[in-house]
Amino acid sequence: MARKSAALLKSTPVKLSKLSKVFLAELAKFKPVEGCEDQWANYMARATEHEEQTSRYDAVFMQVEKEGGSSTCKSWPAFLLAGKSTDQTAKAAFGALDVYQYAVKHRFDKVGVPETDLRAVIGDTFSENLSVKINLKNSGLLAAKVAQAIRTRTAEESVGDPPFCSDCQG
């Protein structure tokens, strides 16, 4: 039910506020640092989504006000839902901005192996059924953090033949 309402809310046509329009127009004028255009484009998309969501939230808020402004009014569930969605789009927008800033800061780093490749292998290690499995709060995010931390200290290079005992050889 909540998912249906959320989808409905997202598909509702939205009229951006004047402030949102000015903000997005200013963002559009910004020239991203060379090599980080994709990250900036991603941030622009997330920021636009957030501004649209904020406008939806404002529209539902006005409706709630018209209906008396109490938690018993008809639009109250939609208002709560809009609040949650606005929180999510805000987080996504700020997260995308962090990604852009990180890309700019580390654009000259000498990267041995791409982070995505490292993350995939490390993620598999964490998710394997290790006998010494400890509680890792968020293994997906942790794999990304470890990959980020060691990416400049790695190289695509053979380490040689791994030693196996006779039982594990096959």
Next chain:
Amino acid sequence: MARKSADLLSGITTESAKLTEFEMITLVQYESAKDTYDAQDDETKAALDVITNTIRTYALAETADGIEIDEDVLDQALLVLTMQVASDLALLDIKVANYSFPANLCVACGSDV
């Protein structure tokens, strides 16, 4: 009431047995991991320390089942995990600093070769 206490007691016993098993397995694997760690050069050790410290920020001092463990055991488990990461990367021809496989330890089970 007696049944409830018996259930509770059995829960504690199971948990304590699981913890003991976890500690023993961790200790055995830690010894292999420590040997491999000690055999690396300083640059590699520094890179491995980065991995351990990053994992530490996300690791809780408990098993995946939620059983609390000592900090010492956590340290051991973290090194095991770090060496497993380095070994898995090496198996796919991704070298962390100057990492080298342990000369006489099986990379799959840690037993002597």
